[in-house]
Amino acid sequence: MTGGMNTQFAVAVHVLTYLAGVPEGHAVSSDELSRSANVNPVHVRRVLGPLRQAGLVASRPGVHGGWELAADASAITLGQVWRILHGVDPVLGVHRPNPDCPVGRSVQDSLVALDRVVVDGLVRELDRHTVHDLVGGDAASLVR
Numbered sequence: 001m002t003g004g005m006n007t008q009f010a011v012a013v014h015v016l017t018y019l020a021g022v023p024e025g026h027a028v029s030s031d032e033l034s035r036s037a038n039v040n041p042v043h044v045r046r047v048l049g050p051l052r053q054a055g056l057v058a059s060r061p062g063v064h065g066g067w068e069l070a071a072d073a074s075a076i077t078l079g080q081v082w083r084i085l086h087g088v089d090p091v092l093g094v095h096r097p098n099p100d101c102p103v104g105r106s107v108q109d110s111l112v113a114l115d116r117v118v119v120d121g122l123v124r125e126l127d128r129h130t131v132h133d134l135v136g137g138d139a140a141s142l143v144r
Helices: 008-020 030-037 041-053 078-086 102-126 131-135
Strands: 057-060 066-069
Touching: 008 030, 008 041, 008 057, 008 066, 008 078, 008 131, 030 041, 030 066, 041 057, 041 078, 078 102
Parallel strands: none
Antiparallel strands: 057 066
């Protein structure tokens, strides 16, 4: 966590993009990925676990072991990565007001509904882009 913000999505996209640029058959260690992403190796492994369960990455044990992409980078959308890591978690930081407060209940219901709209819009936009789109590093091509 950096500055209170969850960095799992950014680290996941970084790691997936890194792995997409590695020659096929070459595995990358968690340490190498953590150095590239500039985060703790434990954080990288926490991100890689759900990605492995979803079939996006695979790990190989042994001396030449490590992590590799298990899916085509052009088939992995950023929205898919978001859903794997965040599911239906709120993005607006919705709080739990006093249940006896009518204002709190009303605001809570409105914020929850608004949060769904925001998440749906976010994921819809992320679904327009793939890991392959990021391999070239041309951010301007993403904003169209």
